[in-house]
Amino acid sequence: MNALRPLLFFILLHASLPLFSQNTLKSPDEFLPHKIGEQFTPHHWLNAYFEYLAANAPSTMRLEKYGVTNEARPLQIAIFSAPENIGKLEQIRQNNLRLTGLAEGQGTTANPVAIVWLSMSVHGNEPSGSECSMQLAHKLATQTDPKIIEWLKNTVVIIDPSLNPDGYDRYSHWNRSVSNLLKTPNPESREHKEPWPGGRSNHYYFDLNRDWAWATQAESQQRLVIYQRWMPHIHADLHEQYLDNPYYFAPAAEPMHDYITPWQRDFQGQIGENHARYFDNNGWLYFTKETFDLFYPSYGDTYPMFSGAIGMTYEQAGNSSAGRAIINGFGDTLTLHERILHHLTTSLSTIEIGSRNAATIVENFQNYYSRSASAPPGQYKAFVIRDVNDPNIVNSLCQLLDRHKIRYGRVGAGLSGVRAFDYVSGKETSVSINPNDLVISTFQPRGVLVEVLFEPEPHLSDSLTYDITAWSLPFAYGLNAYALKDRLEAKKSYEPYKAERIKLAASPYAWCIHRRSLAESVFLGAILQKGVKVRAATKPFAMADQQFAAGTFVINRGDNRNMSDLDQVVQAAAEAANVPLHPIFSGYAGSGHDLGSDAFAMITPPEVALVYGDDVDDNSFGHTWFFFEHELGYPVTPVSLDRLHKVKLSDFNTLIFPGGSYSLTDVQLKTIEDWVKNGGHLIAFEGGAKAFADKEAFDLKAKPEPKKDSTLALRPYRMRERDNISDQLPGAIVKAKVDNSHPLAFGLPDYYFSLKTVATAYQMPEKAVAAIYLEDTYQSYGFIGSRVKPNLKKTPIAAAQRMGEGQAIYFVDNPLFRCFWAQGKILFANAVFY
Numbered sequence: 001m002n003a004l005r006p007l008l009f010f011i012l013l014h015a016s017l018p019l020f021s022q023n024t025l026k027s028p029d030e031f032l033p034h035k036i037g038e039q040f041t042p043h044h045w046l047n048a049y050f051e052y053l054a055a056n057a058p059s060t061m062r063l064e065k066y067g068v069t070n071e072a073r074p075l076q077i078a079i080f081s082a083p084e085n086i087g088k089l090e091q092i093r094q095n096n097l098r099l100t101g102l103a104e105g106q107g108t109t110a111n112p113v114a115i116v117w118l119s120m121s122v123h124g125n126e127p128s129g130s131e132c133s134m135q136l137a138h139k140l141a142t143q144t145d146p147k148i149i150e151w152l153k154n155t156v157v158i159i160d161p162s163l164n165p166d167g168y169d170r171y172s173h174w175n176r177s178v179s180n181l182l183k184t185p186n187p188e189s190r191e192h193k194e195p196w197p198g199g200r201s202n203h204y205y206f207d208l209n210r211d212w213a214w215a216t217q218a219e220s221q222q223r224l225v226i227y228q229r230w231m232p233h234i235h236a237d238l239h240e241q242y243l244d245n246p247y248y249f250a251p252a253a254e255p256m257h258d259y260i261t262p263w264q265r266d267f268q269g270q271i272g273e274n275h276a277r278y279f280d281n282n283g284w285l286y287f288t289k290e291t292f293d294l295f296y297p298s299y300g301d302t303y304p305m306f307s308g309a310i311g312m313t314y315e316q317a318g319n320s321s322a323g324r325a326i327i328n329g330f331g332d333t334l335t336l337h338e339r340i341l342h343h344l345t346t347s348l349s350t351i352e353i354g355s356r357n358a359a360t361i362v363e364n365f366q367n368y369y370s371r372s373a374s375a376p377p378g379q380y381k382a383f384v385i386r387d388v389n390d391p392n393i394v395n396s397l398c399q400l401l402d403r404h405k406i407r408y409g410r411v412g413a414g415l416s417g418v419r420a421f422d423y424v425s426g427k428e429t430s431v432s433i434n435p436n437d438l439v440i441s442t443f444q445p446r447g448v449l450v451e452v453l454f455e456p457e458p459h460l461s462d463s464l465t466y467d468i469t470a471w472s473l474p475f476a477y478g479l480n481a482y483a484l485k486d487r488l489e490a491k492k493s494y495e496p497y498k499a500e501r502i503k504l505a506a507s508p509y510a511w512c513i514h515r516r517s518l519a520e521s522v523f524l525g526a527i528l529q530k531g532v533k534v535r536a537a538t539k540p541f542a543m544a545d546q547q548f549a550a551g552t553f554v555i556n557r558g559d560n561r562n563m564s565d566l567d568q569v570v571q572a573a574a575e576a577a578n579v580p581l582h583p584i585f586s587g588y589a590g591s592g593h594d595l596g597s598d599a600f601a602m603i604t605p606p607e608v609a610l611v612y613g614d615d616v617d618d619n620s621f622g623h624t625w626f627f628f629e630h631e632l633g634y635p636v637t638p639v640s641l642d643r644l645h646k647v648k649l650s651d652f653n654t655l656i657f658p659g660g661s662y663s664l665t666d667v668q669l670k671t672i673e674d675w676v677k678n679g680g681h682l683i684a685f686e687g688g689a690k691a692f693a694d695k696e697a698f699d700l701k702a703k704p705e706p707k708k709d710s711t712l713a714l715r716p717y718r719m720r721e722r723d724n725i726s727d728q729l730p731g732a733i734v735k736a737k738v739d740n741s742h743p744l745a746f747g748l749p750d751y752y753f754s755l756k757t758v759a760t761a762y763q764m765p766e767k768a769v770a771a772i773y774l775e776d777t778y779q780s781y782g783f784i785g786s787r788v789k790p791n792l793k794k795t796p797i798a799a800a801q802r803m804g805e806g807q808a809i810y811f812v813d814n815p816l817f818r819c820f821w822a823q824g825k826i827l828f829a830n831a832v833f834y
């Protein structure tokens with residue numbers, strides 16, 4: 001030991017040197033070209049400041065890059081603690097992961113260190129979180145305040161200064177580029193009127209605060225990796241809300257999801273009381289227990305809750321419209337300085353309460369995970385995905401489970417007479433389980449999250465919520481699946497499906513491809529772009545001993561005589577999309593039509609235009625944009641709605657109207673009608689479909705609004721407000737009937753679980769064909785208002801109308817909603833390649 005002493009002394013001496021120099025660290029005001037609060041800080045400056053701090057404060061801070069955005073901006077977290085903790089960060093991190101059971105080994109709760117994570121401005125045009133992060137980081141890096149020195153002795157603080165750099169920069173650049181030299185607090189001033197689409201969302205206009213669980217976006221995917229490396233104990237998500245709502249912090253409002261533990265609820269209250277002390281002292285207004293509920297699992301507060309943390313949302317008055325200063329509805333001027341100061345205050349208060357309760361927090365965190373592994377909540381204990389499902393769909397589910405570190409495997413041995421909830425029939429029944437079925441047990445570290453994501457319908461304590469109320473993954477993926485009340489563990493590992501690559505001695509006459517998942521559409525898109533001619537069977541047929549359903553893709557050598565490398569192109573695309581190919585050596589059908597028959601329709605490569613503009617819902621546009629670029633891998637051209645009658649529409653054969661609130665002019669309607677009749681292919685969904693409802697030529701007729709209760713007018717106002725929810729449908733699942741003989745439904749089973757995102761109900765069409773519709777009785781999950789529910793009986797979910805040479809396809813809801821509804825993506829791809 002003695003030999004080590006001089007070395008130890010040397011290390012201590014040098015460890016203390018940077019601490020001394022940290023007193024001289026530049027503040028953001030000294031570092032930036034502007035003073036904090038006087039201007040918005042573009043992301044590269046925000047980043048530069050954190051890099052500057054990290055380079056000059058090695059004993060109190062670490063900076064870790066965890067990814068890049070779509071627009072190549074870096075994603076980083078900054079980690080702060082006392083120097084003695086910074087020296088053993090890896091040890092602290094690993095110990096914490098052992099407490100969860102996600103890492104091997106026994107964790108200890110001795111010398112507890114609280115891990116507090118502050119997420120800034122996931123909505124980019126709610127920038128005061130990111131702005132405050134620099135002042136906060138300066139305090140945590142310099143450690144000159146005795147209170148902070150004390151707190152950081154048993155606390156690790158992780159700051160993500162900007163969860164959404166692309167949106168943040170869209171806002172901050174715009175504001176800087178249009179704002180006056182002097183602040184213009186008049187709400188009508190240009191700096192308060194952010195243009196479409198605004199900086200709230202990411203590059204693809206996804207709301208990243210709805211994407212934690214589905215992780216479709218690059219930012220969420222990369223954040224989940226680093227988040228789960230740390231698994232914080234407290235996670236606060238810093239936002240801004242409407243101008244006249246002063247400040248919101250925990251405790252949250254009802255409905256709270258049932259699996260949020262009493263401890264998590266209780267501790268939210270303690271945090272709220274601590275914040276309230278500071279706000280009371282300063283005379284700042286605030287509210288708690290209202291508006292912001294904890295139900296939908298894909299938020300920055302609920303997801304951490306289902307990961308054992310205390311998850312919270314903080315909302316400062318402001319938002320995009322607030323600019324640098326604005327006169328609010330009460331005639332008071334709200335400045336960016338104040339917004340930053342309030343967020344700084346709750347951030348510090350969060351760290352304080354984390355530090356003061358480190359031992360209790362760590363103990364409860366450990367209990368959360370041990371309960372999850374030994375006595376998980378909820379009535380279902382295992383979820384079984386049957387082996388009859390398409391393996392590519394199961395693959396994509398497993399990819400999502402991997403992102404959340406959810407364990408799964410094959411059952412390994414068959415079972416019969418098992419009582420289970422059958423997702424397809426919606427009933428509890430006796431079932432058999434095959435050895436190759438996939439099972440996800442809730443007895444595991446991520447057991448709570450498994451239960452939350454898989455149980456058919458979460459219990460809703462209050463129907464006043466502002467997001468979807470059902471999301472169960474087996475429905476989202478359209479899977480044949482069971483939920484079991486008895487424990488069932490995987491006995492064998494699961495190997496992802498890999499389509500077999502065929503080696504052939506001779507070129508086949510044709511290649512046939514079954515259609516069962518999105519993978520086949522991805523494959524189709526890829527080969528169409530290579531110039532391969534593809535047909536789709538309009539009826540079932542058989543070749544040799546193989547049966548092929550209607551919708552099967554057929555690539556005939558005879559159609560592609562000019563392509564000498566046809567087999568290589570087809571095989572390479574099939575391998576990339578993981579699609580099995582079926583070589584056929586004769587065009588003579590065993591049953592049904594021969595391959596040369598016109599029962600095999602030639603597919604026209606879509607030339608797709610996607611409408612954007614002020615009337616278009618930015619999220620809905622973004623879901624579609626992202627779907628084409630990242631899911632389908634097929635080109636799409638955004639065209640301005642305002643210019644639609646000027647655009648050379650004949651350059652396109654497919655025109656998409658995403659959700660929105662449209663008021664199409666007669667000229668626009670006529671332009672679209674003529675273009676469709678000339679062979680155009682219109683796809684309109686949600687508000688986009690509504691734009692054509694009740695318009696001549698378009699066969700989509702709104703059903704009359706359901707009648708209100710006639711006694712309502714006599715009831716007190718308070719009850720009337722409550723009654724409005726009877727007309728609402730915040731987002732629920734309905735099981736629709738599918739007409740599989742219709743091209744829109746090719747590849748789907750005879751049911752479709754639609755995520756209903758609107759309450760709108762249409763009449764069953766006359767000229768159009770409702771390929772997917774709700775019957776007189778239908779299964780549903782989640783909250784549907786009592787007047788909406790019966791009104792949806794016998795209404796279309798998806799319909800196609802032949803108009804002249806073209807088609808109009810209507811989807812009542814958004815099948816690409818947040819791009820997590822896997823069955824919706826299959827359906828939408830069918831519409832594109834109709």
Ligand SMILES: [Zn+2]
Binds near residue numbers: 126239
């Ligand atoms: Zn927000």
